[in-house]
Amino acid sequence: MTKKGIITIVCVIAIIAVGIFGYISIESRAVDTSSKATQIFTVESGEGVAQIGTQLKSKDLIRSYKVFMIRVKMGGNTAKLQAGSYAFSKSMSVSEIINDMVNGKTAGQTFTVTEGMSMEKIATMLTKQGICTKKQFYAAASKKDFENYKFSKYLSSSTSANRLEGFLYPDTYEVAMDATAKDVIKTMLSNFDNKITDKYYKKAKARGTNIYKVVTTASIVQREAGTADDMPKVASVIYNRLDKSMYLQMDSILSYITNEDKVIASYSDTNIDSDYNPYKNKGLPPGPICSPGTDAIDAALEPADTDYIYFVDSEKLDGTLNFSTNEKQFYKDKAAFEKAYKKSQSSK
Numbered sequence: 001m002t003k004k005g006i007i008t009i010v011c012v013i014a015i016i017a018v019g020i021f022g023y024i025s026i027e028s029r030a031v032d033t034s035s036k037a038t039q040i041f042t043v044e045s046g047e048g049v050a051q052i053g054t055q056l057k058s059k060d061l062i063r064s065y066k067v068f069m070i071r072v073k074m075g076g077n078t079a080k081l082q083a084g085s086y087a088f089s090k091s092m093s094v095s096e097i098i099n100d101m102v103n104g105k106t107a108g109q110t111f112t113v114t115e116g117m118s119m120e121k122i123a124t125m126l127t128k129q130g131i132c133t134k135k136q137f138y139a140a141a142s143k144k145d146f147e148n149y150k151f152s153k154y155l156s157s158s159t160s161a162n163r164l165e166g167f168l169y170p171d172t173y174e175v176a177m178d179a180t181a182k183d184v185i186k187t188m189l190s191n192f193d194n195k196i197t198d199k200y201y202k203k204a205k206a207r208g209t210n211i212y213k214v215v216t217t218a219s220i221v222q223r224e225a226g227t228a229d230d231m232p233k234v235a236s237v238i239y240n241r242l243d244k245s246m247y248l249q250m251d252s253i254l255s256y257i258t259n260e261d262k263v264i265a266s267y268s269d270t271n272i273d274s275d276y277n278p279y280k281n282k283g284l285p286p287g288p289i290c291s292p293g294t295d296a297i298d299a300a301l302e303p304a305d306t307d308y309i310y311f312v313d314s315e316k317l318d319g320t321l322n323f324s325t326n327e328k329q330f331y332k333d334k335a336a337f338e339k340a341y342k343k344s345q346s347s348k
Contacts, residue, residue, distance in 0.1 A: 027064040028071060028094040035090035040107060040177045045083040049073075052081060052101075061088050061097065068094055077102050085176040108174035113188065115170040115293035116222045119162055120259055122291070132181040137161075140181035149193045150201065154212035156287065166215040166288025167192045195294065203301045212287070218300035219288035223252030224311075226319025228295045233323055235303035237311055246309065248278035248285075256289035263313075263341060315340040 039059060043052055053068040062068050071094050072078055080102045087107035088097055099105075109131050113122055123137040132140075141161035146152060149167075156163040164185065169192035175184055196211070204214045217238055225231045241248055251265040257274045270279040275286050292300075308323040310330035315322075315337050322333040 024067055024070060027067040029063065030091050030093050031060055031063055032090040038087045038089045038107075040085050041088045042085045042176075042178070043081060043083045043101060047083070049078055049081060056088075056097065061090060061092070062094055068098075071095065072098060075102075082106075085178055087177060107177040109177060109179065110172065110174045112172045113168060113170045113291060115296070116290045117168075117170065118256060118259075118290045119165050119168065122168055126181075126184065131175070131179070132184060136181040137185070140185055143182075145182060146185065146189055149189055150198075151192070151196070151211050151215075154210050162287065164189070166219050166291060168291050169195055170291045170293050196297065200297065200301065207301065213284060214297060214300045215292060216284050216288045218292035218296040219290045220248070220250055220252055220285075221299050222292040222296040223255070223290055224250055224321075225296070225299075226313070226321065230311075230321045231296055231299035232302065232304035233306060233308060234311065234321070235299040236306040237308050237323070239303055240307065240309050242283065244309065245282060247280075247282055250278050253278045253285055253289055256285075264338065313337045313341075317341065317344060 039061065041056070041059065041061065049069060049072050053062070053065045053072075056062045056068060057065045072081070075098065077098060081098075082101055082104040084104060084106035085108075086100055086105070088100070092100075109129070111126060111129055111131060113125075117125070119141070123134040126132050126137055127134045138161040141164050146155075146164065151167060155167075168185070168188040171188075171191055173184075173187055173191075175187055179187075200214070201211055204211050207214075217235065220238060221231050221234045225234045238248065238250075251262070251269075253276055254265050254269045254272065255261055257272055257276050258269060262269070270277070273280075275281060276289070278285065306323070307325045310324045310327065310333075311321045312330060312334045313322075314320040315333075317337075317340055322337075324330045324333060
């Protein structure tokens with residue numbers, strides 16, 4: 001072949017290469033750079049690149065199925081696209097879309113369940129954040145779809161939604177943008193199952209009880225104690241009163257019934273007709289009153305060794321409690337707290 005012929009072939013190849021490169025570059029651009037809308041695009045576990053490319057094209061998120069396949073293979077990413085739900089937009093290029101799937105940059109909604117939140121408060125929070133409605137939350141919670149956890153056999157057999165109370169573990173969560181109420185609940189229950197390991201069940205058994213009663217006790221401890229240091233002492237008061245067949249008379253349980261966080265319960269509150277009313281019913285309430293954290297659960301399993309049967313908020317108003325063994329000291333502490341509290345309210 002002549003030198004001129006070789007040069008001609010090289011030029012043709014170069015032109016073709018430039019053309020292919022240009023085509024790939026053009027077809028890799030965003031479908032609509034002005035688009036601000038996002039779509040939730042879900043890659044199911046086990047889906048191949050071809051299926052993903054087909055779906056992306058059908059949703060008009062890429063210009064060319066062929067170019068998507070080429071870019072994935074050229075980048076060595078054929079087996080690296082991760083399953084999950086993604087927030088894609090027509091303003092994203094093919095490279096941006098591929099990078100998100102390779103890095104597992106899934107779209108999520110974040111929410112936080114704090115220690116001491118009841119199911120009612122959790123449902124309200126999820127509704128405000130637009131993750132699911134209160135109706136959807138309770139409808140999902142009332143179904144018998146949560147039977148595969150270590151604690152499941154201890155739950156009430158009723159279809160009441162609050163059978164899950166106490167087991168929606170307090171933590172910060174991220175769920176998919178299209179997560180259902182059932183998905184959200186399963187995420188929290190799974191976290192409880194992971195955090196509350198077998199040692200908790202063994203300790204409960206050693207105390208002659210079960211995890212449901214422990215969580216019920218811990219939920220009261222969580223709501224009554226303002227500090228972690230006071231939790232074991234609050235637990236000791238609960239057990240001491242139970243041993244003496246005394247009414248618990250703890251206002252956090254009343255707050256669960258009324259769904260009001262009152263500092264000082266009224267007389268009418270103490271007369272509410274409810275199985276949960278600790279002024280009318282002896283023993284633990286029928287179930288937990290909130291989601292307790294591990295500090296409270298630890299306290300319920302390992303209470304302080306005390307003779308205390310009373311406690312009340314400290315007049316310091318710093319979240320600490322004053323504990324006592326007799327009624328006379330309790331009323332003295334109670335009067336000191338109420339005086340300090342009323343003074344703090346009048347100065348506002």
